[in-house]
Amino acid sequence: MSLAARQRGAAAEGRSGFNTLLVAATLLAALAAPFIIYPVFLMNVLCFALFASAFNLLIGFVGLLSFGHAAFFGAAAYVTAHAAKVWGLPTELAILLGALAAAALGFVVGFLAIRRQGIYFSMITLALAQMFYFICLEVPFTHGEDGIQGVPRGTLFGIVNLDNNLAFYFVVLAIVAAGHLAIWRIVNSPFGNILKAIRDNEPRAISLGYNADSYKLRAFVLSAGLAGLAGGTNAIVFQLATLTGVQWQSSGEVILMTLLGGIGTLAGPPIGAAITVGLQTYLAAIDFPVTVLIGLIFVVCVLLFRRGVAGEILAYIRKRK
Amino acid sequence: MFCIPYVKCLPLIALYGQLLLGLINGSFYALLSLGLAVIFGMLRVINFAHGALYMLGAFVSWWLSIAFGIPYWGALVLAPLAVGVVAVVIEKTMLHQMYRLDPLYGLLLTFGITQVIEGTFRYFYGASGQPYPPPAALSGPLNLGFMILPIYRGWVVLVSILACLGTWLLIERTRIGAYLRAATENPVLVQTFGINVPLMMTLTYAFGAALAGFAGVLAAPIYQVSPLMGTNLIIIVFAVVVAGGMGSILGAIVTGYILGLLEGLTKVFYPEASNIVIFVVMAIVLLLRPAGLFGRAA
Numbered sequence: 001m002s003l004a005a006r007q008r009g010a011a012a013e014g015r016s017g018f019n020t021l022l023v024a025a026t027l028l029a030a031l032a033a034p035f036i037i038y039p040v041f042l043m044n045v046l047c048f049a050l051f052a053s054a055f056n057l058l059i060g061f062v063g064l065l066s067f068g069h070a071a072f073f074g075a076a077a078y079v080t081a082h083a084a085k086v087w088g089l090p091t092e093l094a095i096l097l098g099a100l101a102a103a104a105l106g107f108v109v110g111f112l113a114i115r116r117q118g119i120y121f122s123m124i125t126l127a128l129a130q131m132f133y134f135i136c137l138e139v140p141f142t143h144g145e146d147g148i149q150g151v152p153r154g155t156l157f158g159i160v161n162l163d164n165n166l167a168f169y170f171v172v173l174a175i176v177a178a179g180h181l182a183i184w185r186i187v188n189s190p191f192g193n194i195l196k197a198i199r200d201n202e203p204r205a206i207s208l209g210y211n212a213d214s215y216k217l218r219a220f221v222l223s224a225g226l227a228g229l230a231g232g233t234n235a236i237v238f239q240l241a242t243l244t245g246v247q248w249q250s251s252g253e254v255i256l257m258t259l260l261g262g263i264g265t266l267a268g269p270p271i272g273a274a275i276t277v278g279l280q281t282y283l284a285a286i287d288f289p290v291t292v293l294i295g296l297i298f299v300v301c302v303l304l305f306r307r308g309v310a311g312e313i314l315a316y317i318r319k320r321k
Numbered sequence: 322m323f324c325i326p327y328v329k330c331l332p333l334i335a336l337y338g339q340l341l342l343g344l345i346n347g348s349f350y351a352l353l354s355l356g357l358a359v360i361f362g363m364l365r366v367i368n369f370a371h372g373a374l375y376m377l378g379a380f381v382s383w384w385l386s387i388a389f390g391i392p393y394w395g396a397l398v399l400a401p402l403a404v405g406v407v408a409v410v411i412e413k414t415m416l417h418q419m420y421r422l423d424p425l426y427g428l429l430l431t432f433g434i435t436q437v438i439e440g441t442f443r444y445f446y447g448a449s450g451q452p453y454p455p456p457a458a459l460s461g462p463l464n465l466g467f468m469i470l471p472i473y474r475g476w477v478v479l480v481s482i483l484a485c486l487g488t489w490l491l492i493e494r495t496r497i498g499a500y501l502r503a504a505t506e507n508p509v510l511v512q513t514f515g516i517n518v519p520l521m522m523t524l525t526y527a528f529g530a531a532l533a534g535f536a537g538v539l540a541a542p543i544y545q546v547s548p549l550m551g552t553n554l555i556i557i558v559f560a561v562v563v564a565g566g567m568g569s570i571l572g573a574i575v576t577g578y579i580l581g582l583l584e585g586l587t588k589v590f591y592p593e594a595s596n597i598v599i600f601v602v603m604a605i606v607l608l609l610r611p612a613g614l615f616g617r618a619a
Contacts, residue, residue: 065425112604115611119367119424120563124607127560130553131600138593248556252432259429291440298433302426303415 022267030173039169040237045277046176047234052257052269053183054226059255060264061187062219063199067122068109068129069227069254074246075132076102076228081148081241082141091154091162095175095232102228103221105132110220114213117202126248133246147242151235168237175233179226184266186222195219227254249291256294259301262308271309336589337468343585344578345474345543348481349375351577352536353558354565355485356529358573359492362505363525366419366427370411371558372551373438374530378404378537380442383453383546393456396538404534405527412526417519435555442548450545477539484535485574492570501525560603566616576614 033042051073058064080098083089089097109132113124136142143149153162162168186192197205198212206212235241244250253276261272276294283290301308307315324330353371360368368374381403382396391399411434419427454460455473463470492498504511504518512518537551544550558577565576580599587598594601606614 065428067428112607115607116563119428122425122428123367123559123563124603126556127563127600127603130556130560131597131604134596134600138596252436255429255432289440289444291436292444293440295433295436295438295440298436299415299430302430302433303418306422306426 027177030177031170034166034169039165041277041281043165043169043172043237044234044281045274046172047230047237048254048257048273048277049270050176050179050230050233051227052254052261052273053180053266054223054230055254056258056263056265056269057183057186057223057226058219059258061192061199062195062216064114064216064220065122065255066113066125066220066223066251067248067255068125068127068132068251069224070246070248070250071109071129071132072102072106072224072227073231073234073250073254074136074241074243075105076231077235077241077245078136078142078148080232081151081235081239084154084236085148085151086141090157091236092156094154095229095236098232098235099225099228102231103225106221106224106228107217110217110224114216114220126251129246129251130248133243133248136243136246142241142243145243147240148235149240151239151241153236153239162236172233172237175229179229180266180270183226186219187266191215191218252298253294256298256301258308259306260297260308262310262312262314263306265308265310265314268308268310275309331589334468339585339589340582341468341470341474341478341585342588343582344478345581346584347578347581348478349536349540349554349577350558350561350581351485351574352481352532352539353554354561354573354577355488355570356532357558357562358567358570359488359532360526360529361567363501364416364420364427364522365424366416366431367424367559368526368529369428369431369555370434370438371431371529371533372553372555373435374404374408374533374551375537375540375554376442376548376551377407377438378534379453379541379546379550380537381534382538382541383451386453393459393538393542396541397535400538401531401534404537405531408527408530409523411530412523416526417522420522439548439552446548448547448549450547450550453541453546455542473542477543481536481539484532488532489570489574557599560599564599564603564606564613566613568613568616572613572615 030046051069055066055069058066076098078098079101080094083097084091084094087094109125109128112128113121116124137144153168155161156171160167160171162171187195194205194210194215197208198210198215202212231245234245257272257276258269259272260275261270262268279293280290283293305312353375357368357371360366360371378400381400382393385391385396385399386393415430415434416427419430459473459476461472463472463475490498492501500511500516501521504516504521508518540550561577561580562573564580565572567573580602583602584595584598588595610616
């Protein structure tokens with residue numbers, strides 16, 4: 001049974017009227033949130049929500065488990081930070097450049113990884129991401145263990161001063177919302193339907209005349225680019241790009257967020273991201289090893305809770321009907 | 322002196338030294354990828370926890386020596402057994418539920434287990450290593466004439482080659498191995514012949530894990546015993562496995578040694594690339610022969 005096939009139909013989440021209501025309520029909550037909760041924390045959650053959703057585009061809708069998505073998030077962070085700090089590019093251009101760099105890296109990694117399927121695909125992405133980590137460790141522009149520090153936040157279109165956390169929050173919200181809109185459009189387009197067909201039965205999709213490899217590669221590049229959009233934005237939020245972003249542990253975290261929230265659902269990854277980032281922030285204050293907890297949640301999710309939060313809710317709603 | 326025109330000249334001693342290091346790394350790659358291949362063949366699970374089990378093997382031997390004064394020779398037997406027992410517990414309580422699911426879940430589960438094991442050890446022992454001296458009988462150098470060989474390093478290479486060959490013989494030339502290969506092809510049919518396939522799966526996982534634990538004991542005197550020793554290794558071993566293809570036991574062994582040696586050579590001629598050379602080889606193999614050097618096309 002394929003990982004995502006369990007979630008089949010999950011994309012059509014509930015009725016459309018209910019959905020519109022849910023999206024509107026979420027947006028309203030997101031608009032009000034920074035007046036109650038610390039905006040930097042919220043921006044971190046938003047960036048990881050987009051990162052997890054980009055990852056979910058592959059695992060949930062193409063059935064490809066990438067174990068190296070941190071490379072795209074981290075690469076974009078480095079490029080954005082470098083462009084903003086050293087080249088002095090405007091913030092919006094720096095973020096865009098970061099996303100493009102991540103998409104380019106995604107093309108290279110994806111091109112190699114789609115040559116194998118299933119479990120091998122995961123191992124290849126993990127290995128290539130680790131290779132990228134070692135490259136980041138060696139090349140001078142990443143500044144090794146120190147990372148790129150003191151990245152200026154700059155202004156948006158030369159008007160809005162982004163050093164103001166509240167103002168920047170709304171910019172980040174707009175970026176992340178646009179990213180999610182793009183994912184929603186991709187999933188519900190003819191292109192997205194072919195992706196799902198490949199996920200559910202690749203030989204059949206090929207026999208229908210679709211070039212599965214080409215579709216997979218395009219999805220991979222899109223996912224990497226969106227992960228890069230999240231990574232670049234995150235670098236500007238924290239004014240920092242470090243090796244932490246490209247470590248394999250980060251690839252594990254984004255898998256956890258998606259698994260916890262619900263693979264193959266649109267609402268799941270942001271939920272998972274909010275829970276995970278919240279936990280990490282909370283645990284940083286007390287003396288408990290974060291990796292152990294992340295590992296435990298992983299084990300529990302895989303053993304008992306494979307549908308994730310959103311998947312369980314959907315299953316509950318469907319049962320009641 | 323040994324020269325490659327236009328590239329580099331260096332004393333032969335340095336070349337031999339790096340080749341020996343490459344051979345030692347290759348030994349660990351071979352032992353670990355062999356275990357991964359055996360487990361994957363039977364269980365269809367990629368055991369991410371393999372690096373953590375290797376680390377566990379090293380830690381158990383360190384404990385045995387600190388707490389009970391049990392020497393290296395005892396650890397060489399007891400530590401793999403202990404790791405095997407841990408593996409039985411993992412398989413019986415959690416991993417066996419993964420067989421009917423997509424193989425990706427097995428990878429995710431063992432990834433989670435890895436995080437728990439390594440996180441716990443890091444919490445208690447930090448990132449620094451504990452020293453574990455080699456036994457007296459294997460200490461000291463041996464003059465081979467063309468180079469000075471630290472005896473323990475020679476021992477590691479010798480023993481791991483023997484362990485690899487032993488495993489190969491066990492699987493290819495014994496009755497148990499024949500059952501194992503048959504169950505890999507068709508578990509249902511083998512079970513109808515009255516062979517306890519679930520038990521075989523448990524034991525296969527324990528055996529693969531014990532191999533990792535064995536490698537951990539061998540590694541303890543060379544690298545320090547540290548919670549992080551398995552983390553980076555397992556990702557390299559994944560690359561080795563992808564490059565070699567998991568279809569054949571012998572393929573996993575040979576690829577492990579070849580890539581270890583290649584890494585050693587890279588350290589001599591272009592040290593900056595030594596960290597990534599195995600990944601580069603994996604990428605090249607994927608381009609030219611996607612099924613792996615010894616793999617069969619799916």
